[in-house]
Amino acid sequence: MNPDLRAIARLRGEPGFDEAVLATSFGEEDPGVRPHALVRARSAADVSLAVLWARGRNWKVACCSGGHAWSQNHIRDGGLLIDLSALDGIAIxxxxxxxEVGPGCVSGDLDAALSPHGLFFPVAHAFSVGMGGFLLQGGFGWNSRMVGLGCDNVTGADVVLADGMLIHANHAQNEDVFWALRGSGTGFFGIVTKYYLALHKRPGFTGIKMQVFRLRHLEKVVRWANEIGPQISSQVEFQMVVNRRAFGIFSHGIEIVTPVLAESRPEAKELVAFIDNGPLRPAASLTLPLIGAPLGSIMKVAEKIIFPTGTRWHADNVWLDGPVEQVIPVLREAAETQPGAPSHILWLNWNPAPRARDAMAFSIEARTYLAFYGGLRGKKWQPSDRDWATKAAGSLMTNSVGSQLADENLLRRPARVLSEPNLSRLEALRTQYDPARRFFSFGGN
Structure with a gap:
């Protein structure tokens, strides 16, 4: 082994190896498998060396940046795992x-670096999500309904391919690789070591408006959310969260959470006035005023409350376009069988704007995004709780147009994550760029 590589490599069986592998994951679940080795890269050169080392031993390769993949898809049985978290540079x-950002750069740090310049990028909603996986799978971030997905705003990337070569990919060079790295997620046939991003003017005001209902109102809240979704401004993220310890009532309920990014507080207040003026307000247990707060603070608080550390996570999701009446029975059953907090159900009125997306691998979205997050803590949970999210999402498979790579669980439930033409093109490119299938791909591949 190259001496430079040995300094950053751990082999299975060495002291501390298991702990180092599990530390690459945000979740506390032990998937029960281990790679042959782990390399914590410090540079693109380290990544190239590691890929060549794996190639020489005929090992497959996986990588991770922030470790927020709920399915822990990066921890495989055998092969080499490359940890990119140290590639966290930011240049503005x-x-x-x-x-220019490294894949290990976390969303909250990038947002904090952009704020003093009055600039903005649609980073992930959770503070500690690494930009690597976030951008590869599409990048549903803050204000994405207004400024586009994260991958819409990627202008180029540096990539290590299966032969260890470092290339640059953008619209003008290595266009096929550039197409693939925007939306293929764990199906990508390379490792991104740096992203080049287009930035936006920062909104002048960031705030959040909340309304909370008890669970008995679930059906009428869902119908209202489905009806009003297309009318809501793209500057507002209308979310419905089913939580066993809903805010303010500390019991099973529905949180209407509406972050808003606008130029001023008066404008933001007008954009979320539909909540105060809505027909269901009399049924609400509480309706809070619009609260302004820095985006970074919202990210930190949300992550601490909704996605606390020390949790075993099992998630799954579906994209929905069909009649809401077909969804309500599944939602009701999912809520009734929902594990304890921090498990939750997320309904997002995505309602994509009629825009011509740049040619990229990302290719599935719909009117409604519905995700199930099973968060298991301590010992007060049943083995069946591990299957709650996948069972709920699977019940909607016939109504779904597919799943989103951010919250999928392809290791348990195969699902469509790219359109058929895009998946075919991706596999043809994999044959061209990674004929030996050096890199692990979707699910068990």
Whole structure:
């Protein structure tokens, strides 16, 4: 082994190896499998060396950046795991409104670096999500209904391929690789070591509006959410969260959570007025005023409450376009069988704007995004709780247009995550760029 590589490599069986592998995952679940080795890369050169080392031993390769993949898809049986978390650099050009970031850069740090310049990027909603996996799978971030997905705002990337070569990919060079790295997620046939991003003017006001209902109102709240979704401004993220310890009532309920990013507080207040003026307000247990707060603070608080550390996570999701009446019975059953907090159900009125997306692998979205997050803590849970999210999502398979790679669980439930033409193109490119299938791909592949 190259001496430079040995300094950053751990082999299975060495002291501390298991702990180092499990530390690459945000969740506390032990998947029960281990790679042959783990490399914590410090540079693109380290990634190239590691890929060549794996190639010489005929090992497959997986990688991770922030470790927020609920399915822990990066921890495989055998092969090499490359940890990219140390590649966390951030370089900002305020004049050109552009940035260069490493895959290990976390969303909250990037947002904090952009704020003093009055700039903005649609980073992930949770503070500690690494940009690597977030951008590969599409990047549903803050204000994405307004400024586009994270991958819509990627202008280029540095990539290590299966032969260990480091290339740059953008619209003008290595266009096929550039197409693939925007939306293929764990199906990508390379490792991104740096992203080049287009930035936006930062909204002048960031705030959040909440309304809480008891669970008995679930059906009428869902119908209202489904009806009003297309009318809501793209500057507002209308979310419905089913939580066993809903805010303010500390019992099973429905939280209407509406972050809003606008130019001013008066504008934001007008954009979320539909909540105060809605027909269901008399049934609400509480309706809070619009609360302004820095985006970074919202991210930290939300992550601490909704996605606390020390939790075994099992998630799954579906994209829905069909009649809401077909969804309500599944939602009701999912709520009734929902494990204890922090398990929750997320309904997002995505309602994508009629835009012509740039050519990219990302290809599935719909009117409604419905995700199930099973969060198991301590010893007060049943083995069947591990299957709650996948069972609920599976019940909607016939109504779904597919799943989103951010919250999928392909290791348990195969699902469509790309359109058929895009999946076919991706597999053809994999044959071209990774004929030996050096990199692990979707699910068990």
């Amino acid at each position: 050009d305020p004049v050109k409104r552009s940035a």
